Amino acid sequence: MEDDRASSSGKSADTPNPGVERAPSSFAPVTGARWGEPLLAIDRGWTKFEVWVALVAFSLEAFSMALWVCLKGFSAPSDHAAAVVFRAIVGATALGTIAHHALAKRPFRVRRWGTVGAVFVGVVTAKAWAGFGSDYASNLLNWYQQASFLTLLGGLRGVGTRLTMLLALVGGSLATGRGRHIVIDIVTRFVGPRQRKGMMLVGWVCSMFVCFVAAWGFFDHISIENFGARADDGPGKKLGQVASQLAEDWFIAKKQMALDFRSTPHVVFKGETYSEWLKGREWNAWVDQAGFKERYGAEAAEQLKIPESDARAPLVIIPGRGEPRGDLINAAYLVFPIGLSIIALRFLLRVLLVISGHVGVESDESEDWGEQAMVDEKEIGEASE
Numbered sequence: 001m002e003d004d005r006a007s008s009s010g011k012s013a014d015t016p017n018p019g020v021e022r023a024p025s026s027f028a029p030v031t032g033a034r035w036g037e038p039l040l041a042i043d044r045g046w047t048k049f050e051v052w053v054a055l056v057a058f059s060l061e062a063f064s065m066a067l068w069v070c071l072k073g074f075s076a077p078s079d080h081a082a083a084v085v086f087r088a089i090v091g092a093t094a095l096g097t098i099a100h101h102a103l104a105k106r107p108f109r110v111r112r113w114g115t116v117g118a119v120f121v122g123v124v125t126a127k128a129w130a131g132f133g134s135d136y137a138s139n140l141l142n143w144y145q146q147a148s149f150l151t152l153l154g155g156l157r158g159v160g161t162r163l164t165m166l167l168a169l170v171g172g173s174l175a176t177g178r179g180r181h182i183v184i185d186i187v188t189r190f191v192g193p194r195q196r197k198g199m200m201l202v203g204w205v206c207s208m209f210v211c212f213v214a215a216w217g218f219f220d221h222i223s224i225e226n227f228g229a230r231a232d233d234g235p236g237k238k239l240g241q242v243a244s245q246l247a248e249d250w251f252i253a254k255k256q257m258a259l260d261f262r263s264t265p266h267v268v269f270k271g272e273t274y275s276e277w278l279k280g281r282e283w284n285a286w287v288d289q290a291g292f293k294e295r296y297g298a299e300a301a302e303q304l305k306i307p308e309s310d311a312r313a314p315l316v317i318i319p320g321r322g323e324p325r326g327d328l329i330n331a332a333y334l335v336f337p338i339g340l341s342i343i344a345l346r347f348l349l350r351v352l353l354v355i356s357g358h359v360g361v362e363s364d365e366s367e368d369w370g371e372q373a374m375v376d377e378k379e380i381g382e383a384s385e
Contacts, residue, residue, distance in 0.1 A: 036356025054170045061163040068156035075138035078131030091122030143274035147313035152328040162332040169339030176346040200361040204347045211344035219337040226330035259314040280308040
């Protein structure tokens with residue numbers, strides 16, 4: 001009876017589910033030692049986190065560069081060719097997009113020529129509004145560049161540069177974690193699997209040490225050139241000097257973000273000149289409440305105050321140092337030693353996963369095949385039940 005039911009359902013004893021193809025036998029599921037399972041979970045979580053970091057960094061970089069280009073284009077004087085060209089591009093894009101969607105239900109020829117006509121109108125009318133919004137955009141751009149948190153990082157272009165460095169190192173870590181880093185495989189191509197595995201593991205261990213050494217070399221140089229450490233200081237003293245300066249930078253960043261929060265309604269929404277809205281009375285009251293007395297002393301804090309009838313740009317001033325323009329650039333340079341250290345740890349994790357038998361020495365293609373094979377086996381088992 002069981003045989004009859006099997007034949008009537010179109011299945012045989014040898015084929016639990018004809019609709020599901022088995023994974024190739026050469027890519028069997030990778031099974032490893034139990035002690036490596038936590039490491040495998042760490043590796044997967046680490047990879048997901050870095051993917052999100054890369055996504056956020058890329059989005060911020062694209063946004064910052066697009067914002068800089070737009071503000072530069074809109075802030076150009078009306079008699080400048082750049083103002084007309086930029087507005088022609090913006091107008092043509094906006095009108096063409098609107099016409100394309102507005103004519104969606106019309107015949108194709110009408111929609112096409114309507115969109116072309118809207119683009120043409122956007123180009124030829126650019127001169128008419130070449131000066132529109134230039135003062136507002138110029139004021140906003142100057143605030144971002146001269147008196148905001150972005151000033152501490154070198155402006156909008158500076159932010160793009162720092163994010164590019166971060167993306168490069170995150171990409172290197174992701175490539176290392178999946179076995180797709182740059183390798184010279186001239187020798188390993190001509191040896192057997194066992195010898196190849198040993199050679200790859202040795203190479204990864206050496207790469208790990210190189211990354212750790214390079215990380216310390218970068219940190220040593222940065223601590224001296226950017227954080228004021230002495231060349232003959234020991235590692236502990238250099239670390240302390242960097243930590244002390246980072247605490248100072250964190251204090252400055254918090255105070256500048258507080259000023260930006262106050263500046264946004266005046267500059268962004270009301271369009272007030274960024275360097276004139278903050279009067280002396282409000283600035284002096286802010287200095288009294290912002291913790292400058294507790295950190296630098298009452299006498300030093302008093303020197304930061306200005307006459308109540310004056311106005312100033314909303315940028316933090318540090319007693320004895322002045323305006324901290326570009327101060328966070330020094331902290332951003334630490335992405336090199338930190339990134340290289342993370343890549344070194346990635347090499348170490350990869351070595352341990354290979355030793356535990358959870359991954360192979362080749363690129364992640366074999367791991368993907370192994371994961372797919374496990375998925376296929378699970379589907380086959382569920383279908384057979």
